[in-house]
Amino acid sequence: MGMLDNGQGIIPQVVFEVSWEVCNKVGGIHTVLASKCEAAMASFGDQYIFIGPDIWREEHDNPEFNEDTGLFLGWKEHARGLGLNFRTGTWNIPGSPQTIIIDFTPLIPRKDEFFSKAWEDYKLDSISGDWDYVEASLFGFAAGMLIKSYTEYYHIHEVVAQFHEWMSAAGLLFIEKEAPYIATVFTTHATTIGRSIAGNGLPLYETLTQYSGDEMAGRLNVRAKHSLEQIAAVVADQFTTVSNITAEECTILLGKTPDQITPNGFNSEIVPNASVLKNQRIESREKIRNVAEAVFGSNVPDDVLIIGTSGRYEFRNKGIDIFIRALAKLDKENPQGKAVLALILVPANNYGPRSRVVQRLAGENPEMSGSVHLTHNLHDAGFDPVLRLLEEVNLDNNEKRRVKVLFIPCYLNGTDGLIDLTYYQVLMGLDYTLFPSYYEPWGYTPQESLAFGVPTLTTDLSGFGRWMAPVTGDTKNAALNIAPRMNKSDDQLIAWISTNLNDFSNYSDKELLQAREKAIELSQKTLWKDFFTYYLLAYQTALDAVSLVDRPMPDRVDGSAEDGRMKLARSSDPIWKRVLVESEFPQDLKGLEDISKNLWWTWNYEAENLFQSIDPILWEQVEYNPIALIRQIPLGRLMELETDVSFNESYRRVYEKFKKYMGRTNPAPGPSIAYFSMEFGFHSSLKIYSGGLGILAGDYLKEASDRNVPLIGVGLLYRYGYFRQVLTITGEQIAEDIQEQFSDLPVQPVYDEEGQWVDTQIAMPGRMLHIRLWKAMIGKIPLYLMDTDYDANQPNDRSITYHLYGGDEENRLKQEMVLGT
Structure with a gap:
């Protein structure tokens, strides 16, 4: 490794991937990193190393991290002598990649030192940053220091450090100044300003060119985060993002066009074979129908069309409001068609399954009271946006209505006490999924649907929808429908989706089977084994950029083997270590x-x-x-x-x-x-x-x-x-x-x-x-x-x-x- 790859560029010896979501599930980046891991390890093996925050210091052990104190023994002693506090081990995901998690809290007393230096070097605006900004930045600085220490200790010449989002970007700034011989890649999955604009209910895409990123950062109180993100995008050896639509955001709001698009792939290894998929579909449909009948108190026909939407509870950004209004329009204007059971799979503030629903599933027949939509009890149900909109549009689950709605406000992990199926198991029981998102830089949910053979709908405002548009050819496709949301009013979009739903409900069994087969076929076009080549190109281009300038590395700081390779296995050499002995209390x-x-x-x-x-x-x-x-x-x-x-x-x-x-x-x-x-x-x-x-x-x-x-x-x-x-x-x-x-x-x-x-x-x-x-x-x-x-x-x-x-x-x-x- 480290040699030219058939003229395509320099191949890195080591790749560090740094994110706040390593061993720390917060949002979609966690899924991106975890699903990509095996494809990355196929290229780099143990030279692919994750770095994340150690935020489980005072509670239970981190369930995603398996500590291995035998990794990198000599270097760890050297790095800790520099004041770095971290643990080594593996991330509990497919591939079990080597992972380092950092306790950044010892750097808190030095925060002014770091931010003062960043102001001198880059004019980084950190004054307005709250503690979430400070903590993430200190994690980034610590990650940069750790990568520099590792690289110099093992004297590795082709190293790539990829930093995801503003939460880790401070590490990139540190490396660019203190270790410029390390190639850097900065990836933004969604700009801070873009997410803030959309999250505050302001129009984004319709007026994108009219916005000033710096001005909006001040108005929306995200100036420090925007400054860090903007500087990292400019100084990185390679700046990447996940989709073309996010690239447009970056160009306007950050003033920097990404060098490379690195789309999110899918790991098809988690999808069961056709036989298991078919059996699970039958089992899941039966469970969904039984739960729905227990909530509604009425029959749900065997041939009901089961559809759904899911994701984080971002009512407008995820298009949950559009989904509900399209259902209401379908029920009002086409009341005689095939019965439709719509699931809203969005975790909310629930406190366990409704006892009377559980009783009904057990064969009892208690009189129902309360919500006609909920499977689980919900705190402050009277203020819940989903329930309020369902009431407003009169989707009351009356027995005579064509469309009925089931709201499942819990994490589908298989142990919720009522559904007791995982999200993927529920997904396999659906006929169609709809994700009419407004702000969706990529969009994993429709991508997952296709992989499990479920036809889906996304919009032309999602990164995934735009990426797949040339593949489908037609925005109305039996397997993948791309709803036109750009420059469309909500009413226009609702009408489009309502018509699409009605058309889909009229498909024959043969047409539905063909659509499911086509969905699986389309999903094969978005696998990590193919998409990871975009990352490889970004890594090679970053290393090429480093090789074109004089960025000497200091002399070796250890006494390791002559080839300077890192010691990735357990060392058999005795190493003296400082040991803290805690006395046993009498x-x-x-x-x-x-x-x-x-x-x-x-x-x-x-x-x-x-x-x-x-x-x-x-x-x-x-x-x-x-x-x-x-x-x-x-x-x-x-x-x-x-x-x-x-x-x-x-x-x-x-x-x-x-x-x-x-x-x-x-x-x-x-x-x-x-x-x-x-x-x-x-x-x-x-x-x-x-x-x-x-x-x-x-x-x-x-x-x-x-x-x-x-x-x-x-x-x-x-x-x-x-x-x-x-x-x-x-x-x-x-x-x-x-x-x-x-x-x-x-x-x-x-x-x-x-x-x-x-x-x-x-x-x-x-x-x-x-x-x-x-x-x-x-x-x-x-x-x-x-x-x-x-x-x-x-x-x-x-x-x-x-x-x-x-x-x-x-x-x-x-x-x-x-x-x-």
Whole structure:
């Protein structure tokens, strides 16, 4: 490798692929990377390495990451000596590629240093960036540092680093300045400005040429992200995007035309053979009909045409509104045709299957009440956009109606408690899918439909639709229909789709079978084994660009083999490593851990004095946090405490007092109480308060515990709490944010009966906000705390619980919404 490939260009020795969605499912990029992996490994094998964020540091193990401490041993010690904190292993996807996940949080104190340098080098505007921008940028910088370290350690000459979206682009800027001998590729799957324009209900494509990207970035408050994306597109050795329609966005909004289109392929290996597909189709149709009959309370004929739409809950961008209105028009204007059962497969804020539907499926016949569309219970159903529009257009699932609608608002993972089929299994039971999206840079859902033999509809505003248009020849095709949405009104599009649906419903069984066969045939034109050649061309062109200029690499920094190749297998050479040995806490003093995890000690001075007596200097260093104290007690001091008569007497007295206090029964008479507050003040080691309101709320919980009143507290767990005021060397007062490590706090995750971390969701415009639950014990009173700073959320939503009373008015409103759940 590294030689010319028959004159086609230089082939990379190593390819790094960097994304916020490596081992971290957020959106469609996760699917792109995971499905592409095997095609990439067919070209590069173990020289294809993913880099993603390590965001599971304080909770359960990351289910997508399998750690392998034996990878890259010598280099890891070298890189960690440079201050990089990361883990090595494999990503739990087909191909099991080698993967590095980075803990970027140690770089937070250096954020000003990085952003100042980026301003000097590129005039990067980072001032307006919120914490989602800061965290993603620090991840990018860390990835760039790691790639530079790896390349120089193994002295590799043909290296490509591909960075996806603005979330990783800071790494590309770092490499261009600090390691220009590494070829860079920047890929945007959707421009920040384009998504923001469409997401705010503004016309995008109709007036695209009238927009200024810089001006709209200011109006829509995404200036920092736009600046990073724009600079990365300009300075990368190759700038790519996924479709022609997104390329038009880039040209206008970023001022840079992509060098290469790299369309998204599909991995056909996940599709079962024809026999299994046929049997699954029969099974899935039967299950769908049974569930529909249980919800409707009426018969669904065997020959019903089952159609569906799916995707993220982006009501307008994904065309869910158009889908519903087209169904209503079909039902009103063609009421006598074949029965149509329309499924809306969009995850929303559900809380489990409807019990009466479950009973009906079990053969019981309870009287139904509530929604005539829902399979699962939905929080705030009265405000749900789908249900409100169904009511507005009078799709009421009356027995006499031709069109009936079933709303399945859950993730189809096979364990939802009602459907109990995966998304692909449900897909195999459909006759037709429709995705009339407005903003769809590519569009995996229609691509998946074709692969599973399901005819589909997309629009000429989707990247996939535009890519396939020359293949189908006609926008109205039995297997792939491309609805004209460009420069069309909603009414025109609705009429087109309604007519198309009616025509499709009149197909004979033979015509439907031919359409399914044609769908599979068309899907073969979008496989990764063919589409990956576009990536290869981008890699080769990037390496060619590097080879044309003088970008010398420093001398080798290790003593590895003469050919300078990386050590991809486990090393058999002994390597001395620093090892952190955690002392085993003496069994006789285990009660100290119980006391430290309950804030009872904060108003029991004998308990506080007990912790202080363990190590007064360390007690002050850990800022009077007993959990941190216990974790850092030197082994020698532990051995002394075991034989310290005075200490043991104090310990036993305090522990007996604590157990007696917690063992009280017979709660005070009266109703159960839930106390909600934005802040609770108990002690400085749990920074979820700022002043009198918090202290008052904390005192209420303490007093309720002392009086054995049945009460629970409900609040928020802030990642940065409130700021700390410090003085600079010149005497200037500034605010300093300190990130909380939840593992050092007296809080524990709340798990359900199946051992899953309890979370809930709120329906936000075009997306779901996920909230996870923690518990702190205030004597006998449980205080439930919620936070949004985890990978299930979009970056903007993770910052909702960053700061107490932080952010603008909109963020304050979001915090109050979270508290009210």
